[in-house]
Amino acid sequence: MSSFYVLNSDSVIVRRTVKKDIPAIVKLQEESFADLAKIGNIWHPDELRSHLEIFPEGQLVAELDGEIVGSATSLIVDLVPEYANHTWKDITADGMLTTHTYKGDSLYGADISTHPKVRHKGIGHKLYQGRKDVTMKFNLKRMIAGGRLYNYCDYANEFTPLEYALKVVRCEIHDLVLSFDLINGFRFIKILTNYLEDARSLNYASFIEWKNPHFNTASIS
Structure with a gap:
């Protein structure tokens, strides 16, 4: 490559x-x-x-x-x-x-x-x-996902998963996954526990959401 x-x-x-x-x-x-x-x-x-x-x-x-x-x-x-x-x-x-x-x-x-x-x-x-x-x-209506808190393992002794995620949202900490999601127009909703077996995130993920600006409710039967 x-x-x-x-x-x-x-x-x-x-x-x-x-x-x-x-x-x-x-x-x-x-x-x-x-x-x-x-x-x-x-x-x-x-x-x-x-x-x-x-x-x-x-x-x-x-x-x-x-x-x-x-x-x-x-x-x-x-x-x-x-x-x-x-x-x-x-x-x-x-x-x-x-x-x-x-x-x-x-x-x-x-x-x-x-x-x-x-x-x-x-x-x-x-x-x-x-x-x-x-x-x-x-x-x-929207696009959603659970993004693993990729760098949380480096901060687990200092912050709860929610505290960590909020610091990423405020650009005080960079997270390989959540920071990328935020740049791409998603908003952080909450923490998902036991989301995926993963040593880096300690199994925590962020529930993220992007709302479709062109969603047409009139076409929903």
């Missing part, structure tokens, strides 16, 4: 995932989430095939010079109440996305990844824009 060291983000194409992308996505996951890969918390081929069968419109990849450098997995859900506590396993049906429903009102971001060598180059932003486009295409 030596060609990735110099990158013009305009050369990156975001498109819908197809079946032939699956091996490349698995490799991307292994290299993007080395810590989670050690405990098996990355996508497996059977899960990725299920995603394409259940909700093909919500699966995206970022491509550079014919190689997959990023991916995003989404499903449509209907949370009741709208800010209900949940775990990653429950909301995604343990990664199979069988909880997806076209009758829902929210696009749920199950996963987003970019290759370590092309981070901070605008690829994640393009994938988020792709998700926003999906949200607007299906006239969904």
